[in-house]
Amino acid sequence: xxxxxxxxxxxxxxxxxxxxxxxxxxxxxxxxxxxxxxxxxxxxxxxxxxxxxxxxxxxxxxxxxxxxxxxxxxxxxxxxxxxxxxxxxxxxxxxxxxxxxxxxxxxxxxxxxxxxxxxxxxxxxxxxxxxxxxxxxxxxxxxxxxxxxxxxxxxxxxxxxxxxxxxxxxxxxxxxxxxxxxxxxxxxxxxxxxxxxxxxxxxxxxxxxxxxxxxxxxxxxxxxxxxxxxxxxxxxxxxxxxxxxxxxxxxxxxxxxxxxxxxxxxxxxxxxxxxxxxxxxxxxxxxxxxxxxxxxxxxxxxxxxxxxxxxxxx
Ligand code: TUI
Numbered sequence: 001x002x003x004x005x006x007x008x009x010x011x012x013x014x015x016x017x018x019x020x021x022x023x024x025x026x027x028x029x030x031x032x033x034x035x036x037x038x039x040x041x042x043x044x045x046x047x048x049x050x051x052x053x054x055x056x057x058x059x060x061x062x063x064x065x066x067x068x069x070x071x072x073x074x075x076x077x078x079x080x081x082x083x084x085x086x087x088x089x090x091x092x093x094x095x096x097x098x099x100x101x102x103x104x105x106x107x108x109x110x111x112x113x114x115x116x117x118x119x120x121x122x123x124x125x126x127x128x129x130x131x132x133x134x135x136x137x138x139x140x141x142x143x144x145x146x147x148x149x150x151x152x153x154x155x156x157x158x159x160x161x162x163x164x165x166x167x168x169x170x171x172x173x174x175x176x177x178x179x180x181x182x183x184x185x186x187x188x189x190x191x192x193x194x195x196x197x198x199x200x201x202x203x204x205x206x207x208x209x210x211x212x213x214x215x216x217x218x219x220x221x222x223x224x225x226x227x228x229x230x231x232x233x234x235x236x237x238x239x240x241x242x243x244x245x246x247x248x249x250x251x252x253x254x255x256x257x258x259x260x261x262x263x264x265x266x267x268x269x270x271x272x273x274x275x276x277x278x279x280x281x282x283x284x285x286x287x288x289x290x291x292x293x294x295x296x297x298x299x300x301x302x303x304x305x306x307x308x309x310x311x312x313x314x
Pocket of ligand 1: 022045074095096097099117144228
């Protein structure tokens, strides 16, 4: 059994979080992960507050275990969603793509455990000072909006800089990778890409097939010109976007170029125009499984790996 400060803090069986993926992580997926003993997380993405409230209520109807909500701070609805999570009495809030400082007091007063996703030591320290219960240190191997540092560098730097628990994210899809994160001082792992092929994940068949087929050099990073680097599968869309970034196209046009691309991938399965966000670990995701089986096998495989860690020690 893996028993860590995170399983203790949240009252969950396995120290495994399912990342909040915009348009993807709904109440059904989150409930399946939480029922499997991990922490399921509903993603707000750019969706309106009422969508998030509905998904929270759906998850509540499907599980009596704790689950979380991820608030994407660039969302125009972030303020409203910040109130919804407090009203609905959600156990855990994670945040992404920004600094949640202005919401922290209200969430803490509502008894919510706040676990921001951070990509730098400075923000991790600030979050600890503002009362975060833990932080998720997310390396640039991740899918979606990413920071600059890799998981293997970021996690131990943050572990040394703060006293709160650190959960590792980015580049984790196997028990071996989870065990490596524990060796770096993490006390939990968060995975997104690995859950894309879960039975309870509602993304299009096209999305699932692309992840199952992906190999080692299948992702690329675009969006640096606008200051929001994003990792996705190499597709006609991402290649065209990259070309546009290096052209004389205006920033406004570039922004418009990407509007709706996530929906086209997740909902429509549009291989031509969709933006299929994915971490580098898509190369490791080779089968369809129940979300609960993913959670259990990651924790058990990590445990086996950690037990074997003395192999070369004489
Ligand atoms: O947020 C994510 N991943 C995401 S958000 C998203 S939706 C989106 N789509 C296009 C462009 C932008 C967003 C898709 N994937 N991961 C967590 C994460 N947070 N990664 C990096 C950060 C982060 C960045 C800056 C955390 C804090 C931060 O602070 C900035 C500051 O205020 O100094």
